[in-house]
Structures are given as C-alpha cells and as structure tokens.
Amino acid sequence: MSKNFKFKNFVESHNFVNQVGNIAEQENHHPDISFGWGYCKVKIFTHAIKGLAESDFILAAKIDKI
C-alpha cells in the first residue's frame, strides 16, 4: 500500500521523512520513501510474503499519526 503526503516546502517534507525513518527503525520494518519539494510518498509492503502483513498496518497507522 502507499500514501501520498503534501507539504509546504522541502524542509517540511524532509522533517516528515525523518519521523517516518525513526518509526521504521523502532518497528524494525522499513518502507520505501520518495520525497522532494513539498511531497512524500510512503510505500509499505512485506516482500517475504509478497503482500501485506500485520506489521505493515502497524507501521502505516504510526506514520498516519505523525
């Protein structure tokens, strides 16, 4: 699954990415992140099962709370 986030500038995107990265390390589950000026896209997937696992939804929920 993936979700797009919008921001006012690069610094805000970057700050969001840092928070996502910190959560990923806490959860030991790592999304694929694309970002630049004013945007961030977070993709979450469990490669081992080629699908979505509980850990994906936990990670997504924590990112949504940022």
Add this chain to the structure above:
Amino acid sequence: MSKNFKFKNFVESHNFVNQVGNIAEQENHHPDISFGWGYCKVKIFTHAIKGLAESDFILAAKIDKI
C-alpha cells in the same frame, strides 16, 4: 540526471538522505529522493528549463562528496 547509492542497512540510507537534504537546503536546490533499506536514488533536474543547469551539477558534485 540520477544516481543510485547502496548502503548496508536502513539507518545508513537514512543518514545519507539527511546529508543530501541538508545540502539541498544550503544550495536552495532540491532533488527528488527515493530511499529504503540499503539504497537511495537521487534525481536532479531543473524543471524551469526542463533540463540541467549549472546548479544541478553543483548539487550533484556536493552529494558525490558525502
């Protein structure tokens, strides 16, 4: 232009991304960055001219020095 970078884990990718983000702010020129566990791809482009400008090469050189 774009360049792929490889890393040992997510933390190293994330640290690299932070350095790229700081350089982008210093240069006031912002790449598109994709990263995840062990990788980072940096895309540099000047949308205003739909091509590459001097500032793109300066940014790329500074990122290459990280």
